[in-house]
Amino acid sequence: MDYFSSIIGKSPELESMIRSAKIAACTDVAILIKGETGTGKEVLARAIQKASRRANKSFLSLNCAALPEGLIESELFGHKKGAFTGANNNSPGIFKAVDGGTIFLDEINSLPLAIQGKLLRFLDSGEFIPIGETIAHKTNVRVIAATNTDLNRLIIEGKFRQDLFFRLNVVPLELPALKKRSEDIDLLINYFFKYFAELHSIPTPSFSKAALKVLKNYSWPGNIRELRNLCERLSILLAGKTIEVENLPYEFEQVREINKSENFILPECGVKLDQLEADLIYQALDRTKGNRSKSARLLGLTRDTLLYRMQKYGFGLN
């Protein structure tokens, strides 16, 4: 059974990452999943757990950013009754509760430095000391961590321990952003439309070619999560219909305008081409603060052509 079939896509980048993940899944080593928000880090972590020897044991997903800083140590490693105000009972902590299983620590970059040290010790020896105790406890838990920020930058800023990074980064798995694998958008759309059609018992809609083009040119800051939400919304609102560019939400407006501008329509009154060209060159130079290479790229010209036209319209080359 292919547990990784939940990760939809055929792009070489993704397939290569899945190949590494399958090998890593068979082992017990700690894994670091990197990827922008919404790229499917938790889906990957679950697939790894299901493909591992710990598949029948518990899996716990924990977002480190969602836990209050004062509680995180107690949540992870447990505490003894009376260890601090409000510790009315003994708490085993998540690591003890998940013994034999897998823990997924999402947004590990949000983990406070002091806890990072404790986690490093746990990864090295499997041991930890609950708050208020003096004896180390031992558990057998596999850690899969995930980050949506560059940990190297955090190390430089002193916000993340380098030794913990090296310990986790043995098997780095990087989920590509959706904009980098636009060829997978069709597959994902088909998958989500089918899924929501079954979930809500409604007919499947489809995208027109123009709408699909807009989707493929969009930057997808929310990645697959954003695409999933869009598919659910459109599945319900336009069930069984063909979705046109006009049906797409406001955030796609900019892409729509770019696509439209590819087919510039000459106004009835005509244009003064020289004036328009000079104006566009001026705007490009203004936007790039006079950088001629960048301006040429903005206008779709070579640098030499831009320089020639700048001379033609009397722009000062210096």
Next chain:
Amino acid sequence: MPFDPAFTSSYIVAFAMGLASSLHCIGMCGSIIGTLTLSLSPNVRGSNYLLSAFVLNYNLGRLTSYMLAGGFVGIIQSITVMPFGEHGYRMIQILSAIIMASSGFYIAGWFSRFAYIEKVGLILWKKLEPYGRRLIPVSNRLQAYLFGVVWGWLPCGLVYTALALAATAGSAEKSAFTMLAFGLGTLPAVMGVGIMNGVLTRLSRMKQFKKAIGIFMITLALMAAMPWLNPMVINTHTNMHVTNH
């Protein structure tokens, strides 16, 4: 223009290709070797001697597969090209150069679609990969070697580039040794990843470094397509069957 296959069949070129390209794919093979190393028992990991023996066996297995693939490509080449003589050889030489140049553009970041070449080996990999997973956790050196044999068939555009080079070697034996030279070139990066992980990863991520490696590969491709341009050519292959036509 005298026909001279010396450059493309040079083991030095294959070794250099392995050395340069392997730094690029630290992310893939580096994480595999990291996984394998950390999944070994603490006794093995605690002993430098035992650990080196396991890592060496993984890589020997990988090199065995490379040689097998090289030999296979050599046999295919001799069957398909031999009837066309020197012209056929020249065709395969140019095809090889195109693949090498494409991989150079890919490494430099100018041709990301080259990665689709990995689809070529996907069917074989899907059949082999479950056998590899059954060997994990690796507990003895034979298992390490066998895992390496499976690992050697991992779809990789750069290995396929080396195979394209090996196809121009002129015989199955030479193709196999060309792949061995390529594999030996990859050893420093893949084996060194455990020791110098940080340095190698940083190096492999530097854009300028990638561009330099890409340009190096493109230069190799140009020299492969036009061997008479290469100042280092020492004709050591005059007895090749293609020259007898």
